[in-house]
Amino acid sequence: MSAAKENQVPNAPLLSVEGLAVDFATMDGVVHAVEGVDLEIAPGQTVAIVGESGSGKSTTAMAIIGLLAGGGRVAAGSIRLDGREIAHAPENELRMIRGRDIGLVPQDPMSNLNPVAKIGTQVAETLLAHGLATRQNVQQKVVEALTAAGLPDPERRAKQYPHEFSGGMRQRALIAIGLACKPRLLIADEPTSALDVTVQQTILDQIGEMTRELGTAVLLITHDLGLAAERAERVIVMHRGKVVEQGPAKQILEDPQHPYTQSLVQAAPSVAAARLRPEAFRVEDRQAASSDAEGSADAEAPGTATAADNIVEFEHLTKVYPVRGQKEDFVAVNDVSLAIPRGETVAIVGESGSGKTTTARMLLKIIEPTSGLIRYEGKDVASLTKAETRDFRQKVQPIFQDPYSSLNPMFTIERLIAEPLDFYKRGSGADRRKRVRQLLDDVALPQSMLRRYPSELSGGQRQRVAIARALALSPELIVCDEPVSALDVLVQDQILNLLGDLQREYGLSYLFISHDLAVVRLISDYVCVMKDGSLVEAASSEEIFTNPRDPYTRRLLASIPGNELNIAS
Structure with missing residues (x-):
């Protein structure tokens, strides 16, 4: 039996925290990270x-x-486990x-x-x-x-x-x-x-x-x-x-x-979704844009606009990986056809392994499709020359899911955001520095972050740096692969509003990959549902969330946390 169990006090809560204060010693002085926290947890x-x-x-x-990061210490208060003090054990x-x-x-x-x-x-x-x-x-x-x-x-x-x-x-x-x-x-x-x-x-x-x-x-x-x-x-x-x-x-x-x-x-979109903030869906804009297509769910699906209205088109896109030691290959993406209308947001949702990220990576030319076509501005992406590919990469920018692996840990935040500007020689040095500071403001990060490194930032802060870097070249299309999954609801709300504002101001188009269906509903014009590499349903956001046709889509919607709760507005 452990020491804590041996000293258990009858009728005491399992965990009792009183007046907890935690300080961190930094180069800028002492940071008071936690002050006066009280909480209790009963057994079970x-x-x-x-x-x-x-x-x-x-x-x-x-x-x-007892696993505070370096420089952290319990400065005051009590932590009792089964009645035994462990704050300074x-x-x-x-x-x-x-x-x-x-x-x-x-x-x-x-x-x-x-x-x-x-x-x-x-x-x-x-x-x-x-x-x-x-x-x-x-x-x-x-x-x-x-x-x-x-x-x-x-x-x-x-x-x-x-x-x-x-x-x-x-x-x-x-x-x-x-x-x-x-x-x-x-x-x-x-x-x-x-x-x-x-x-x-x-x-x-x-x-x-x-x-x-x-x-x-x-x-x-x-x-x-x-x-x-x-x-x-x-x-x-x-x-x-x-x-x-x-x-x-x-x-x-x-x-x-x-x-x-x-x-x-x-x-919180995962709680509120459409019920609390219907105005955030820009329903009136979408109704005006699709008034001619009323009465037909298929008419609202991505890919039905004329080619001139689409910034990207996928035609029968397939990606197959050979599997060592097995006769059958693994089909990651199977005969997917869809389009991204100019200035709008198409979301791809589905479980892990459904093929949504593989589809996005083929669009970014990170991996090549096994068969099928990807057209950007009407031109086959696979046939682009070296100069055209360079131009394409400026116009199509990614925001990856894991900011820690996509940010160079040896670069300061300023250098990370300035990297694409430096690579493509955008403006003078002063112009680039001004642009970096503006981008920090856009993603709600303080200027004091400029000299820090990714390891000194929280997960949410790192993701905001990744978003700022993607916006640096003012692209036409942004491929967002789980861009807000690491963010808390307030910052998530800021980033989604920022993406919406940029879309309205600059006519940006988005391919939005997410597992958070409430976020998808909040930001997307169209939704494509993938399962096992195939497209099982595609329609307007409103149609998918109010009248899902495929059983798999209905199962995804039923899994949203807090879906049945009556949350205050």
């Missing part, structure tokens, strides 16, 4: 902390488990608490799983460290943990490496590690932020089922208010390091009292 209870990037929610969680005691008493499911599985160690080895490591398995039975325990986390064929999966797993499978592996020692408290830090809605639902159901069976309490860190309202019994709202409101989940979300909580609810 699920509590969610919500707030925008930098609000202190993850810092609070890391303080509880020595490292050897915290090592025994982590995993055994408090489990952790972190946000990014690729950076939290060892890429050169097999999945089974990583699960075994925590079991052996806490003496819950022996060398003789550890493999059996690993298989049991992976099975409980919902991984199919666990014996084979245990022998594979993280890169051989999909995003959802990697997240399940982290769940297996976090719950392998059957802890009494599980900290889940944005466990599904990069997953599509159906996989997200499966992962959260898996966490819920496992924690119910084990009687484990859950501290859920999330920026998704719909998810918090759906999965937690209590919600704690943090802003600038302080708790501004807390209470029963549905009460907080349906009747928020604090102005900041109200702003979160109003900005």
Whole structure:
């Protein structure tokens, strides 16, 4: 039995945090990241902390488990686990608490799983460290943990490496590690932020089922208010390091009292969707544009405009990958035909592995199609000369899903945003510096970020840098591959409004890849639904969300977190 369990106080909450303050020592002085946080979690209870990037929610969680980043320390307050004070516990005691008493499911599985160690080895490591398995039975325990986390064929999966797993499978592996020692408290830090809605639902159901069976309490860190309202019994709202409101989940979300909580609810497309902010859909503009096509859903589908009205057209696009050791090839994209009307937004949605990102990468000329045509401004992209390709790459810019891997860690933020301007020699040095500062303002980043590096920014801040870089050359078409998946709802709202403003001002066109269907509804004119590489449904956004025809589309819509909640406007 762990030290915390041995010192349990009868009738005490499992976790009690009082007056918690966390400081970070930086080159610019001490930063007060968390101030005066109070919270309690009862055994078996699920509590969610919500707030925008930098609000202190993850810092609070890391303080509880004793994993603050370098320079961080608990400056004041109390953290009691089963009545035992652990705020300033020595490292050897915290090592025994982590995993055994408090489990952790972190946000990014690729950076939290060892890429050169097999999945089974990583699960075994925590079991052996806490003496819950022996060398003789550890493999059996690993298989049991992976099975409980919902991984199919666990014996084979245990022998594979993280890169051989999909995003959802990697997240399940982290769940297996976090719950392998059957802890009494599980900290889940944005466990599904990069997953599509159906996989997200499966992962959260898996966490819920496992924690119910084990009687484990859950501290859920999330920026998704719909998810918090759906999965937690209590919600704690943090802003600038302080708790501004807390209470029963549905009460907080349906009747928020604090102005900041109200702003979160109003900005959250995953909660509000069309019901709260119909004006954001520019319905009147779309009705005027499509008034001649009323009465026919097919007439509103992408690809029905004349060729002159389309900036991009896909015709029977197919991408096939040979699979080593197998007779049948893998068909990633299968006979897809669609078009992107000039100045409008076409969204592609679907589960992980549906082919949506592969389609986008073919448009960007990152990979070549096996067959079919991609036309940009009426010209076959495959036949472009070197000079024409150079011009094409200026006009078509990407925003990738993972800002950490798409930003050079050795470059400052200023150099990252200026890179395309420097490469294409846009303007003088002074002009470029002025443009970089304007782009920082556009994506709501302070000028003080210019000298920082990607590692010094939060995930949401890195994504905003990636968006600023994509906008630098004033492109005609932007391919957005999950551009707001790492952003909290307020910044997400700012970025979506920014994309909308730029589209109206400059006539930009967007190909928008997303697993967040509420965001898709908010920003898109047309929606294409992909499954297993094929296009199963394509129509106007309004048609897809109000009258979905394909059962798969209906299943995706039913998986939106908080879809059935009555959220206040």
